[in-house]
Amino acid sequence: MTVSTTHRDDRIRRLVAALAPSQPDPAALSDEARLVDDLEYDSVMLVDLTVGLEEAFGLPQQPAEELSTVRTVGDVVALIERMSGGGA
Amino acid sequence: MSVVLVTGGAGLVGAETVARLCEAGHEVIACTHRRAHIVTERGRHLATRKWAEGTTVEPGAVWTLTADVRREGLDLTPEVIDSLAGRVDTIVHCAATVDFDAPTEVYDELNVGGTANIIWLASRLGARLVQVSTAYVCGTRGGEIPESVALAVPEGPEGATRFQNGYEQSKYRAEALVRAADGLRWTIVRPGIVTGSSTTGYLRDRSNFYTVVKLIVEGRLRRLPGRYDATLGLAPIDHVADVVTAAALAGPEADGRTVHAVGARSLTLRQVSDVLAEYPCFEVPRFIPASAFDAATLPARERTYFDRIGRLYVPYFSRRREFTVDGVSELFGLEPPPIDADYLRLLLDDSLDVGFLCARQRTLDEALSES
Numbered sequence: 001m002t003v004s005t006t007h008r009d010d011r012i013r014r015l016v017a018a019l020a021p022s023q024p025d026p027a028a029l030s031d032e033a034r035l036v037d038d039l040e041y042d043s044v045m046l047v048d049l050t051v052g053l054e055e056a057f058g059l060p061q062q063p064a065e066e067l068s069t070v071r072t073v074g075d076v077v078a079l080i081e082r083m084s085g086g087g088a
Numbered sequence: 089m090s091v092v093l094v095t096g097g098a099g100l101v102g103a104e105t106v107a108r109l110c111e112a113g114h115e116v117i118a119c120t121h122r123r124a125h126i127v128t129e130r131g132r133h134l135a136t137r138k139w140a141e142g143t144t145v146e147p148g149a150v151w152t153l154t155a156d157v158r159r160e161g162l163d164l165t166p167e168v169i170d171s172l173a174g175r176v177d178t179i180v181h182c183a184a185t186v187d188f189d190a191p192t193e194v195y196d197e198l199n200v201g202g203t204a205n206i207i208w209l210a211s212r213l214g215a216r217l218v219q220v221s222t223a224y225v226c227g228t229r230g231g232e233i234p235e236s237v238a239l240a241v242p243e244g245p246e247g248a249t250r251f252q253n254g255y256e257q258s259k260y261r262a263e264a265l266v267r268a269a270d271g272l273r274w275t276i277v278r279p280g281i282v283t284g285s286s287t288t289g290y291l292r293d294r295s296n297f298y299t300v301v302k303l304i305v306e307g308r309l310r311r312l313p314g315r316y317d318a319t320l321g322l323a324p325i326d327h328v329a330d331v332v333t334a335a336a337l338a339g340p341e342a343d344g345r346t347v348h349a350v351g352a353r354s355l356t357l358r359q360v361s362d363v364l365a366e367y368p369c370f371e372v373p374r375f376i377p378a379s380a381f382d383a384a385t386l387p388a389r390e391r392t393y394f395d396r397i398g399r400l401y402v403p404y405f406s407r408r409r410e411f412t413v414d415g416v417s418e419l420f421g422l423e424p425p426p427i428d429a430d431y432l433r434l435l436l437d438d439s440l441d442v443g444f445l446c447a448r449q450r451t452l453d454e455a456l457s458e459s
Binding site (some may be wrong): 011015019026042043044046048050051054059068 | 190204235296299306308389395396443452454456458459
């Protein structure tokens, strides 16, 4: 993993944590943590996360089909990696 | 003793139906797919045991069976299907997606294909079917929406224009399969927009309609196309579950009947707007004529919320309709709860109490600046 992907990964985790009601420690978020079941995200928080990630990383609006498969922190990281053009 | 099989047994309507049937002393098999636990609106986890023929279930407990309605035979083994034969005499089919923007394949597989698979199972078991549909199979129709009528819709692309979204069309197609099934005894229950309890306002899973309300009252959607005389057919969860349960336990008088599980009277957007204005912490939306609304003029972030969520609900803010509700009192002796400003206050108060609305959470801007 390069420095820039590590930085991106960290920022994604910090945003995921900052929007979660329980305010977990970003460093302690596992890839397996589920947004809804574990971090208590509701439907609006999921939209906020999407908007936040798009703004933070300058990404185009993601199609709903892409997002419907996102369940865990690891899924979010993988999606953003993919949208940002792999490990660049 | 006869057993009622409920698909979508862990879902919002399914779990409440399972709990009611169980409390009434009936043996229930709750089919679940992704979720293993059956939790009622009151937060009670029902005691469960895996379905196995030849054993008995203790009073107050329910059988569970992992099944996938999208698969032929629900992905059950021939042995399991044999074990259900002669035991299950009623199937309540709740399993479905209620998303308004699911891909077509999901509607085809789950809502339409799932119903086809359930019809097959009902026929294999010689069971009655209670199909949980939606009042919004009425699609784009306005005015008085009757019960007990198979709505005529042309096949193909022309038919699609009669619906507000793919969800409504999929539920309509599922109903059509039920009505056309040879020799099947069926009752169709059409809930409206499922909302909190008529006595407490509480709803375990606040998604769909609650999402758009949250975006509105928290000021993330400030302008929406809509008419103040448009109506919302709200359906308190307790009433919906009462109707589905009564339909499951009904005799031949309910065969071939379709009933609305919707509250008495509909709520107008004018009433909604007036009640929202009573709450100091709420933003009150402006509904403007569709002809004067242009999403491109919205601020960037509001535009995103509109594109992602708001637009899905626009059709529901633009039509005036009343669902007739005579069927449930005639067939089951149930009285639809009144839907009025007081009921809306109950829903909003409860959503404030549990912290769903206006809780002091980080805003997106705060979260972005911290991260």
